[in-house]
Amino acid sequence: MSTNGYTSWAVDLAEVGPIYPFQGYEVLMVIVGVVFWIGWHRIQFVREGEHLEKARHTGDEEKVKAQLERY
Amino acid sequence: MDGNLNALTTVFTEFYYWVTVVFMFLIHVGFCMYEVGASRARNHMHTLMKNIMIIPLVTVTFFFFGWWIYWAFPNFPFWGGLDTEAGAANLPWADTMATNLGDRITGVFWAAFLLFSWTAASIVSGSVIERIRSSALWVHAVMIGSVWWIIDAAWGWHYGGWMVRILGYHDAYASGVIHAIAGGYALGVIMVLGPRLGKFAKDGTPRDIPPHNPWLLTIGIFLIYTGFWGFYAACNVPAISPEAIDGQITGVTWTATNIYLAPTTLSAITFNFLMSLSGGLMAAYVISKGDAFWTFSGGLAGIITASAGNDLYHPIQAMIIAAIGVVIVYKLHYWVERRFKLDDAVGAVAVHGYAGFVGLVISGFVLWGVPSSPYEGYATINPIGQITGAVIMFFVLGFLPGWALAKIQSSMGVLRIPEEVELQGLDYAEHHAYEDAKAAIIEADKQELAARAGAAAK
Numbered sequence: 001m002s003t004n005g006y007t008s009w010a011v012d013l014a015e016v017g018p019i020y021p022f023q024g025y026e027v028l029m030v031i032v033g034v035v036f037w038i039g040w041h042r043i044q045f046v047r048e049g050e051h052l053e054k055a056r057h058t059g060d061e062e063k064v065k066a067q068l069e070r071y
Numbered sequence: 072m073d074g075n076l077n078a079l080t081t082v083f084t085e086f087y088y089w090v091t092v093v094f095m096f097l098i099h100v101g102f103c104m105y106e107v108g109a110s111r112a113r114n115h116m117h118t119l120m121k122n123i124m125i126i127p128l129v130t131v132t133f134f135f136f137g138w139w140i141y142w143a144f145p146n147f148p149f150w151g152g153l154d155t156e157a158g159a160a161n162l163p164w165a166d167t168m169a170t171n172l173g174d175r176i177t178g179v180f181w182a183a184f185l186l187f188s189w190t191a192a193s194i195v196s197g198s199v200i201e202r203i204r205s206s207a208l209w210v211h212a213v214m215i216g217s218v219w220w221i222i223d224a225a226w227g228w229h230y231g232g233w234m235v236r237i238l239g240y241h242d243a244y245a246s247g248v249i250h251a252i253a254g255g256y257a258l259g260v261i262m263v264l265g266p267r268l269g270k271f272a273k274d275g276t277p278r279d280i281p282p283h284n285p286w287l288l289t290i291g292i293f294l295i296y297t298g299f300w301g302f303y304a305a306c307n308v309p310a311i312s313p314e315a316i317d318g319q320i321t322g323v324t325w326t327a328t329n330i331y332l333a334p335t336t337l338s339a340i341t342f343n344f345l346m347s348l349s350g351g352l353m354a355a356y357v358i359s360k361g362d363a364f365w366t367f368s369g370g371l372a373g374i375i376t377a378s379a380g381n382d383l384y385h386p387i388q389a390m391i392i393a394a395i396g397v398v399i400v401y402k403l404h405y406w407v408e409r410r411f412k413l414d415d416a417v418g419a420v421a422v423h424g425y426a427g428f429v430g431l432v433i434s435g436f437v438l439w440g441v442p443s444s445p446y447e448g449y450a451t452i453n454p455i456g457q458i459t460g461a462v463i464m465f466f467v468l469g470f471l472p473g474w475a476l477a478k479i480q481s482s483m484g485v486l487r488i489p490e491e492v493e494l495q496g497l498d499y500a501e502h503h504a505y506e507d508a509k510a511a512i513i514e515a516d517k518q519e520l521a522a523r524a525g526a527a528a529k
Contacts, residue, residue, distance in 0.1 A: 002440030002451065004383065009333060009445040012322030013313070019334070020385040021437050029387040036391065040353050047360065 080310060081175055087309045088179035094301020095186035097294045099126065102193040104291030106200055108284040109417050113496025114201045116505070121205045125192045128209055129216035133185045135163050137217035141184065144225035150233040183305040184224070187249055188216035194253035195473070197417040199260055202267050202493055207480045214476060215256050223248050223468045227460055230332045230444065239443045239450030240460040243329040244306050244340070244378035246430035247464035254424015255469025257415070263477035264486060266414030268493050277408050280416070282364065292367040296348065299374060303340050306330055318445030331444045335382035343389040347377035350393035358401045369397045372422045376430035380438050392433050400425045424465060431461040
């Protein structure tokens, strides 16, 4: 058993193509990858929204002025 | 060099490794910048000099004995004696370790391994900043850079190493042989060294000690990424024929190989380097809630986690493995910090040690049954072999030697700087001449200014 289909390198490399594990599952891997990517955006939108909502109520007027002066 | 093809291959390979060495120099530049950026202003020069002097000390010792260890130790001491025949050409007095028209490759190959040695030592250096004595760290640097890591390379990162042959150990881009061992070694040292003053409150709550210069730190880690490209290239043999490999591969098709002389491609490692960097960055950003430095370090930890199998993985596998590794590493770092009150100043134990360990374990499952070597009779890659390999790298050759040497140094009173010096800052204590000279010239200029103002007023 081998996850990439080769159990030894006793082969002619001219006849070898892909050597990554789980060949045949490329579409599934892409789906997993895309879920990871889209999920990341989703988490980020939610978190940033919460953060900004919290931040808009935490500003102290004097500190905000100081920030403006600081440039 | 007889024959044009042989000459061309030799010169190409010679130049190839030479370029990787130049790239890998940036890893050390990056480590220096990262450490200095992470340290407080009163410790800058000490932190910088501590890391810079790793370069000459590891270089000369790697010339004297480190390189010989690699060639003599593949089966020593458990599975055979020293390979004195292979070692002979790599002894410091061998004529092949010098200017020699009959040997054009040893120097650049030696240098490629040497730059890995600097990296191993530099990883340890980062975790101990602001409280270790330089003299103590430099002994550790020699031991991890020119002894322990190169023993693990002989065992598990050599086409004839016993771990490769018997365990089926596979670690193409050094998750274990550089990162797990150096992280484990750093853990052993900081356990004895103790945390920086103020790191933990009286109730044991850890305090953050933020970097004094985040921009220097940022550029530092990006330089480490850049140098990592050179590292990846240096782990490959760029072009070799089946005849030269002399293993089971048939036909006449030349190939690039990993360190075990098993086939891979530069294309594969380019895909996988970037996808594992990306998976690491994305996971670290989420898990650390956008913390900049954990995100940067997560990119590195992602690559390190996937490195064991990045010669073979599909790019999406590399991305997901990197992301999984980073989540584990982040959680483990804070759990260890709270549970054992350990101060890993730059997160080196986590980013290198835990990531390397986790990467080896994952690769054992994902690459189960894949041949580790082109030679007959070698075990194929398997989870037991990879887990055993991870334990050997992190604990046996990393943690234990680091802890033992630090214990000896501690008992002799030469490990840690005095508390008074830690509080006033190492730059004042060790570079007081610079500080005094600076203060004197500032005072002189002020007096000159006052005198001129007085004269003008009259």
